[in-house]
Amino acid sequence: MRFVIGHEDIVIRKDIRQTLENMKFRVVAEASNGLQAYNKYIEYAPDVILLSLTLTIHDGLNTLNRIKGYAPEAICVMIGEPLKNREFFQALENGAAHYMTLPVNEEQVQKVLNDIQYMMKEVNS
Numbered sequence: 001m002r003f004v005i006g007h008e009d010i011v012i013r014k015d016i017r018q019t020l021e022n023m024k025f026r027v028v029a030e031a032s033n034g035l036q037a038y039n040k041y042i043e044y045a046p047d048v049i050l051l052s053l054t055l056t057i058h059d060g061l062n063t064l065n066r067i068k069g070y071a072p073e074a075i076c077v078m079i080g081e082p083l084k085n086r087e088f089f090q091a092l093e094n095g096a097a098h099y100m101t102l103p104v105n106e107e108q109v110q111k112v113l114n115d116i117q118y119m120m121k122e123v124n125s
Helices: 010-022 036-045 061-069 085-093 106-124
Strands: 003-005 026-031 046-052 076-080 099-102
Touching: 003 010, 003 036, 010 026, 010 046, 026 076, 036 046, 036 061, 046 061, 061 076, 061 085, 076 085, 076 106, 085 099
Parallel strands: 003 026, 003 046, 046 076, 076 099
Antiparallel strands: none
């Protein structure tokens, strides 16, 4: 599975990359703002794009909307601080497939990917 990581904090991006690579997933690109994340999505067409709610230039919700406008089938997973429930719910209403809270760990990634795979099976059956 191929990922793009969109987060404004390089340390958090590196931590997420390490978590995904430890799980044998491939990170094809990273982005530090919403415009870069959108462009990386178009360039790499990843299986999943992880988007921070607090991206700069275009915040996570705007970036989500732009990506879903370009590719309605895109699997976008939002990332944010715990207690950002309102923002997470808004992202889900706008087409995000799921969300993760920081710090991201292998258990959380596996749960989210399992949920996404289950949802995809339900849609396709």
